[in-house]
Amino acid sequence: MPAASSVEIRKVNKHFGSFHALKDVDLSIPPGKVTCLIGPSGSGKSTLLRCINFLEEYDSGEVRIDGQLIGYDAPGKKMSGRKLREMRRSIGMVFQQFNLWPHMTAKENVAEGLIRVRGMSKSEAEGRAAEALAKVGLADKMANHPSRLSGGQQQRVAIARAIAMEPKLMLFDEPTSALDPELVGEVLNVMKTLAGEGMTMVVVTHEMGFAAHVADQVVFMEKGELVGVDSPDRILHHPEDARIQSFLRTYHERNSF
Amino acid sequence: MEWSILQQYGPSLLKGFGNTILCWALGTVFGMALGLVIALIQRYAPRWVTWIVQAYIEVIRGTPFLVQLFVLYYGGPLVGLRLDALPAGLLGLTIYGSPYFAEIFRSGFRAVPHGQIEAARAIGMSELNIVRRILLPLGLVSALPALVNFSIILTKETVILSIITVPELLYQVQRMSTETFRYLEANLVLALFFWGLVEAISRVGHRLEARITKHLVERT
Ligand SMILES: Nc1ncnc2c1ncn2[C@@H]1O[C@H](COP(=O)(O)OP(=O)(O)OP(=O)(O)O)[C@@H](O)[C@H]1O
Ligand SMILES: [Mg+2]
Numbered sequence: 001m002p003a004a005s006s007v008e009i010r011k012v013n014k015h016f017g018s019f020h021a022l023k024d025v026d027l028s029i030p031p032g033k034v035t036c037l038i039g040p041s042g043s044g045k046s047t048l049l050r051c052i053n054f055l056e057e058y059d060s061g062e063v064r065i066d067g068q069l070i071g072y073d074a075p076g077k078k079m080s081g082r083k084l085r086e087m088r089r090s091i092g093m094v095f096q097q098f099n100l101w102p103h104m105t106a107k108e109n110v111a112e113g114l115i116r117v118r119g120m121s122k123s124e125a126e127g128r129a130a131e132a133l134a135k136v137g138l139a140d141k142m143a144n145h146p147s148r149l150s151g152g153q154q155q156r157v158a159i160a161r162a163i164a165m166e167p168k169l170m171l172f173d174e175p176t177s178a179l180d181p182e183l184v185g186e187v188l189n190v191m192k193t194l195a196g197e198g199m200t201m202v203v204v205t206h207e208m209g210f211a212a213h214v215a216d217q218v219v220f221m222e223k224g225e226l227v228g229v230d231s232p233d234r235i236l237h238h239p240e241d242a243r244i245q246s247f248l249r250t251y252h253e254r255n256s257f
Numbered sequence: 258m259e260w261s262i263l264q265q266y267g268p269s270l271l272k273g274f275g276n277t278i279l280c281w282a283l284g285t286v287f288g289m290a291l292g293l294v295i296a297l298i299q300r301y302a303p304r305w306v307t308w309i310v311q312a313y314i315e316v317i318r319g320t321p322f323l324v325q326l327f328v329l330y331y332g333g334p335l336v337g338l339r340l341d342a343l344p345a346g347l348l349g350l351t352i353y354g355s356p357y358f359a360e361i362f363r364s365g366f367r368a369v370p371h372g373q374i375e376a377a378r379a380i381g382m383s384e385l386n387i388v389r390r391i392l393l394p395l396g397l398v399s400a401l402p403a404l405v406n407f408s409i410i411l412t413k414e415t416v417i418l419s420i421i422t423v424p425e426l427l428y429q430v431q432r433m434s435t436e437t438f439r440y441l442e443a444n445l446v447l448a449l450f451f452w453g454l455v456e457a458i459s460r461v462g463h464r465l466e467a468r469i470t471k472h473l474v475e476r477t
Contacts, residue, residue, distance in 0.1 A: 055375055055379060081383075081384070085383060088379060088380065088381040089380070092380070097370075099372040099373050099376035100376075103394050103395060103473065112377075112390065113380040113382065116382050116390065147474060161376075
């Protein structure tokens with residue numbers, strides 16, 4: 001397993017037009033640890049996560065991966081596309097909607113980045129892709145197109161596509177929210193394995209069980225601000241802030257029957 | 258009806274039909290290629306370049322094909338562009354079709370889910386590779402039905418080339434009718450040939466569509 005990255009987020013601001021989506025966000029993400037982002041819908045969790053690999057361009061502040069500023073060479077001066085791609089190579093991302101490429105098989109989806117970005121030969125890439133797919137339990141589905149896979153299988157292919165690139169940091173944006181309840185477990189299990197191997201992970205999630213059991217740090221966001229950053233126990237079981245209490249109350253009400 | 262006349266005019270009608278197919282096929286291929294380039298420019302070029310391209314689209318779409326052909330064939334020599342009828346007709350068809358093809362490609366590209374492009378960006382793929390490997394193949398699949406449809410429409414635009422004396426099917430049919438006064442037979446032949454051509458194109462189009470979408474649709 002390659003070394004794990006750390007992320008430093010300092011005074012990051014992001015506007016969508018006149019809407020202030022991230023307000024002076026400060027956050028340290030330690031290497032080899034799992035950080036879960038929770039909070040109500042529209043609070044800016046995805047936006048913050050996407051700033052880490054610069055899929056979303058922040059307006060001010062700094063996001064540093066292992067000390068290196070991403071997106072900008074200096075404040076206000078955009079980084080070249082080549083340099084940005086170089087940095088993204090070691091950051092994996094998994095999306096709520098899987099975003100597999102539908103015209104490629106599972107194996108081709110995983111091999112694509114290895115061939116185009118890592119410059120591997122086709123056969124080398126396919127070997128590596130097969131290993132990654134075996135790791136997420138899909139050795140027997142390599143030749144399937146995404147249309148012939150369940151949601152849980154598609155998401156595991158998406159995870160294999162990311163880990164095959166040997167990232168030092170993995171970003172997950174609600175990886176199980178689009179899945180039927182009975183398929184959530186298989187995806188969370190793969191994520192737990194990754195966490196156990198010492199990958200730095202940042203996970204936006206509504207799975208409080210995952211946050212409670214797997215996270216080392218839980219971040220609660222509301223209205224573009226970080227309201228609480230602490231251990232899972234302190235945020236989820238003994239919250240002091242009224243906003244966190246009210247969020248968890250709604251969560252428990254919705255999930256009890 | 259007097260079908261024996263066909264024995265005399267058959268060869269020239271067939272030759273006309275051959276020219277029709279030639280003009281249609283090359284006009285479609287070149288028009289598609291130019292349309293694709295335009296669609297990519299619209300998507301990636303700086304703002305001021307897209308304005309110029311947009312103006313081109315508006316002008317071509319806003320004027321009749323007939324007028325464009327006249328300008329090209331009779332106006333061309335005034336600026337040193339002296340073309341024979343056939344190449345002029347081909348160039349005309351290419352230009353005439355390009356903005357329509359460009360719009361078809363543009364909406365095909367827009368149908369590619371943005372998340373699939375972001376997934377490619379997130380692993381560090383270059384924009385060129387994203388176009389080649391993701392945007393083009395997926396965009397083409399969405400665009401295919403409309404591409405086939407417009408190339409069928411183009412078959413019928415080829416008859417306008419007769420006006421600048423391209424010896425295509427209508428040109429031959431008109432020659433036959435004025436020489437023999439057999440208008441009905443001549444025009445029936447014209448209709449039959451076109452019907453066959455359109456039928457063939459739409460069949461090939463459907464086959465192609467079934468083939469390339471085989472893996473893309475969810476099995477129910
Ligand atoms: N591209 C955009 N343009 C304009 N507004 C946006 C855009 N993306 C997000 N926003 C706004 O920014 C705010 C934060 O959005 P974000 O997607 O980060 O929320 P979230 O916490 O991930 O919510 P959810 O749990 O629903 O996914 C929302 O109010 C949203 O409407
Ligand atoms: Mg979100």
